[in-house]
Amino acid sequence: MSDPSATPGEAGADAYEASSITVLRGLEAVRKRPGMYIGDTDDGSGLHHMAFEIIDNAVDEAQAGFASRVDVRLNGDGSVTVTDDGRGIPVDMHEEEGVSAAEVVLTRLHAGGKFNQNSYKVSGGLHGVGAAVVNALSEWMEVRIWRHGQEHFIRFEHGETVQPLKVVGPSGHMTGTEVTFKPSSGTFTKVEYEFAVLERRLRELAFLNSGLAITVTDTRVVPELRTEFCFTGGLGAFVEWLDKGKEPLFKPPINLTTKETEGIRVELAMWWTSSPRELALCFTNNIPQRDGGTHQAGFRQALTRVVMKYAEDLAKKEKVELIGDDMREGLTAVLSVKVPDPKFSSQTKDKLVSSEVQPVVQMAVADALSHWFETHPKEAKIVLEQVVLSAAARKAAQLAREKVGRKNALDISTLPGKLADCAEKDPAKSELFIVEGDSAGGSAKQGRNRANQAILPLKGKILNVERARLDKMLGSAEIGTLITALGTGIGSGEPARGGFSLEKLRYHHIVIMTDADVDGSHIRALLLTFFYRQMPQLIEAGYLYIAQPPLYRAKRGQEERYLKDDAALEEFLLEKALSNAKLYLPGGMLEGAALDEEVRKLRQISGRIRRISGHVPPEVLEQAALAGALKAQPDLESAQRLAARLDAIAHPAERGWMTTVDAAGIHLHRVVRGVTERLNLSMALLNTPDARWLTEQFPTLERDYATPPRLTFDAVEAAPRGPHAALERILAQGRRGLTVQRFKGLGEMNPDQLWHTTLNPDARTLLQVKIEDVEDAESVFSTLMGDVVEPRREFIVENALKVANLDI
Amino acid sequence: MTPPEKTKPCPICRKPMVAAFKPFCSDRCRQVDLGRWLTEAYSVPAQPSGEEDDGAV
Numbered sequence: 001m002s003d004p005s006a007t008p009g010e011a012g013a014d015a016y017e018a019s020s021i022t023v024l025r026g027l028e029a030v031r032k033r034p035g036m037y038i039g040d041t042d043d044g045s046g047l048h049h050m051a052f053e054i055i056d057n058a059v060d061e062a063q064a065g066f067a068s069r070v071d072v073r074l075n076g077d078g079s080v081t082v083t084d085d086g087r088g089i090p091v092d093m094h095e096e097e098g099v100s101a102a103e104v105v106l107t108r109l110h111a112g113g114k115f116n117q118n119s120y121k122v123s124g125g126l127h128g129v130g131a132a133v134v135n136a137l138s139e140w141m142e143v144r145i146w147r148h149g150q151e152h153f154i155r156f157e158h159g160e161t162v163q164p165l166k167v168v169g170p171s172g173h174m175t176g177t178e179v180t181f182k183p184s185s186g187t188f189t190k191v192e193y194e195f196a197v198l199e200r201r202l203r204e205l206a207f208l209n210s211g212l213a214i215t216v217t218d219t220r221v222v223p224e225l226r227t228e229f230c231f232t233g234g235l236g237a238f239v240e241w242l243d244k245g246k247e248p249l250f251k252p253p254i255n256l257t258t259k260e261t262e263g264i265r266v267e268l269a270m271w272w273t274s275s276p277r278e279l280a281l282c283f284t285n286n287i288p289q290r291d292g293g294t295h296q297a298g299f300r301q302a303l304t305r306v307v308m309k310y311a312e313d314l315a316k317k318e319k320v321e322l323i324g325d326d327m328r329e330g331l332t333a334v335l336s337v338k339v340p341d342p343k344f345s346s347q348t349k350d351k352l353v354s355s356e357v358q359p360v361v362q363m364a365v366a367d368a369l370s371h372w373f374e375t376h377p378k379e380a381k382i383v384l385e386q387v388v389l390s391a392a393a394r395k396a397a398q399l400a401r402e403k404v405g406r407k408n409a410l411d412i413s414t415l416p417g418k419l420a421d422c423a424e425k426d427p428a429k430s431e432l433f434i435v436e437g438d439s440a441g442g443s444a445k446q447g448r449n450r451a452n453q454a455i456l457p458l459k460g461k462i463l464n465v466e467r468a469r470l471d472k473m474l475g476s477a478e479i480g481t482l483i484t485a486l487g488t489g490i491g492s493g494e495p496a497r498g499g500f501s502l503e504k505l506r507y508h509h510i511v512i513m514t515d516a517d518v519d520g521s522h523i524r525a526l527l528l529t530f531f532y533r534q535m536p537q538l539i540e541a542g543y544l545y546i547a548q549p550p551l552y553r554a555k556r557g558q559e560e561r562y563l564k565d566d567a568a569l570e571e572f573l574l575e576k577a578l579s580n581a582k583l584y585l586p587g588g589m590l591e592g593a594a595l596d597e598e599v600r601k602l603r604q605i606s607g608r609i610r611r612i613s614g615h616v617p618p619e620v621l622e623q624a625a626l627a628g629a630l631k632a633q634p635d636l637e638s639a640q641r642l643a644a645r646l647d648a649i650a651h652p653a654e655r656g657w658m659t660t661v662d663a664a665g666i667h668l669h670r671v672v673r674g675v676t677e678r679l680n681l682s683m684a685l686l687n688t689p690d691a692r693w694l695t696e697q698f699p700t701l702e703r704d705y706a707t708p709p710r711l712t713f714d715a716v717e718a719a720p721r722g723p724h725a726a727l728e729r730i731l732a733q734g735r736r737g738l739t740v741q742r743f744k745g746l747g748e749m750n751p752d753q754l755w756h757t758t759l760n761p762d763a764r765t766l767l768q769v770k771i772e773d774v775e776d777a778e779s780v781f782s783t784l785m786g787d788v789v790e791p792r793r794e795f796i797v798e799n800a801l802k803v804a805n806l807d808i
Numbered sequence: 809m810t811p812p813e814k815t816k817p818c819p820i821c822r823k824p825m826v827a828a829f830k831p832f833c834s835d836r837c838r839q840v841d842l843g844r845w846l847t848e849a850y851s852v853p854a855q856p857s858g859e860e861d862d863g864a865v
Contacts (some may be wrong), residue, residue: 392839395843399847400843400846403846460854479846491842533832
């Protein structure tokens with residue numbers, strides 16, 4: 001039909017024919033290589049693009065301010081109908097082409113209103129190929145135009161006009177255009193539209209065009225599916241929808257809408273969530289750019305510059321340098337620019353290359369962001385904290401790669417030199433002792449069973465924080481060494497790339513062995529906190545233990561005993577002393593088991609007396625308990641009884657205790673060689689639970705100890721003045737002939753002692769660390785280690801004991 | 809004695825803990841914590857005794 005040799009202008013009658021040939025050539029090219037114009041014809045993307053081209057034209061009418069709704073209908077015969085209430089495609093004759101303007105728009109490539117910026121300032125359709133391409137690739141297309149009060153109709157088949165535009169009657173509508181087309185099965189291997197795909201794009205368009213109502217109806221199914229979108233919240237609503245179900249760092253999103261600058265309009269909505277991923281959508285004239293482009297570059301530059309400025313101080317504090325990625329963690333943003341005559345890197349418009357857009361976007365975003373940061377200090381702080389944390393996390397990942405051996409953990413050659421490994425390779429049978437201090441490490445290396453016990457000495461590093469303060473910490477090399485020795489890797493990455501994996505753990509007994517002093521307990525708490533935070537799985541699996549090295553060695557003749565703490569030492573002393581002791585109470589003589597029972601009571605009484613004996617000596621409180629003078633409501637009678645008892649135990653020359661009672665408690669005084677000595681049993685003391693408990697014991701105490709009882713150890717005899725004194729006397733007896741050595745640290749034990757007390761599985765006691773134990777220690781040490789320096793000092797005083805006794 | 813058990817806050821950012829990242833709220837905070845260990849940011853007060861620790865560097 002077409003004749004390539006024909007040239008226009010041969011004859012007047014041929015002019016029409018000749019120009020037609022040119023047009024057919026253009027559309028033939030489209031049919032020949034549809035992929036170039038519409039995208040993939042096999043996977044469905046090109047097919048959907050057909051509908052989007054027509055929809056975009058309708059939306060352009062809305063953007064230009066002439067349409068308020070777009071209706072899309074999927075018909076049973078495979079065709080799609082798109083209707084708008086815009087101005088309607090021009091129907092008058094096109095002077096140059098000699099046919100109706102509508103026909104030109106729908107059949108000529110590179111024709112249409114989009115070149116003339118007076119008709120459409122901006123549009124998504126590019127170079128006007130849209131409608132003509134869709135027409136060329138459709139089995140048929142029918143267009144109804146309502147304009148000038150009349151309904152016009154035109155029909156095409158495979159892009160050729162089969163019914164030129166004509167008026168078919170008066171218009172019942174206001175104005176508008178309705179395009180129905182059936183994609184050609186000759187071009188597309190798949191001609192079924194997917195409702196969900198259309199729905200997604202239409203939702204996007206509705207968000208991008210605030211106030212525009214868009215409906216999509218699927219009449220191919222019964223009952224028909226219908227969705228209507230109309231959003232008035234603009235891009236902010238889009239951002240909220242994208243992050244539905246997520247918790248943003250602040251509400252509402254940052255919103256920016258600029259006036260036209262150099263013909264360009266910028267709209268932006270953004271916020272941050274705590275999720276680690278970034279979601280930034282970029283649109284030019286309603287068309288998404290998957291690969292960003294100049295608008296995205298301008299946005300990122302502005303974001304980086306502004307956030308960098310505001311986060312400077314915080315970043316310095318955390319000792320990190322920020323990069324652009326840090327500020328985009330958790331960012332959700334929708335950036336939409338309206339640009340006249342935009343340029344893209346390809347027909348599919350995946351990347352914007354119009355260079356004039358970048359500075360406009362950058363300026364607009366920088367202004368808006370700076371303003372937001374200035375006016376939202378509270379929200380800004382939360383954002384900046386997250387940005388700095390992201391940077392810190394990034395830096396940590398890098399550090400972990402540098403400091404922790406990355407090679408195969410089973411490769412012995414990569415194990416740290418400080419580790420004295422064991423011969424055993426089965427983790428279930430292997431033990432690792434983490435020992436603080438080099439000297440202790442040396443003893444442990446010599447004393448251990450090399451077959452299955454490995455020793456890793458760790459040094460606490462002393463740090464002079466301020467002139468008056470010393471701090472102790474685990475050096476980064478120590479942490480790195482520890483992780484490498486364990487073999488587990490660290491962090492959330494893939495185990496193959498160094499991430500934590502419990503399966504790779506080289507020992508199923510990991511024993512923390514530190515000195516039994518405050519420093520030792522601090523290092524232990526540091527280690528526990530490290531394990532709890534970075535390797536909780538290891539604790540949950542029950543692999544973490546605390547060694548129980550002895551605090552005392554008691555020796556009498558050839559007999560030797562190791563005792564782990566003060567309580568054990570007391571037990572031991574009592575055991576010795578009570579073997580041949582007799583206590584004569586008014587109710588009868590006690591020995592053996594009966595005496596053991598009584599001593600248990602004495603320990604309780606003595607313990608409570610010592611606990612409340614802040615300013616008052618225990619000997620005095622003991623007498624107060626025997627006089628019944630520890631009552632919460634003190635009375636003169638018991639106070640005088642106490643004074644009499646004190647006189648009775650005093651040196652004859654130092655007697656003369658006087659007493660008064662008032663609302664502040666019991667006051668005692670005496671004058672010894674001209675000096676007045678005063679004692680006060682304050683109300684605070686009298687109100688302690690211990691004082692109350694001792695008062696409850698008064699009848700028994702008075703019965704048994706009002707008169708000093710007789711206490712004998714074989715030939716030795718004593719008359720203690722009360723229960724506390726009785727216990728002290730018994731302990732003193734236990735100490736006779738005994739050498740008690742207190743170990744200041746593990747280093748004071750020789751290898752043999754260490755083996756017998758702490759390493760030997762048959763003799764040692766190991767405490768298995770439970771996750772709940774560490775949770776407590778963790779919160780204690782969160783405060784200890786935190787950067788809040790001030791409450792920290794107080795805290796350690798209060799909690800040192802608690803932490804030291806973690807294992808009780 | 810102790811107040812009723814509440815969800816412990818993330819030790820890094822004080823947001824509520826998330827079980828999957830226990831005791832943190834997120835992988836980011838766990839990573840930040842690791843970074844602090846590796847940059848020697850965590851320390852405990854040492855005994856201000858006269859004994860010099862031979863570990864001092």
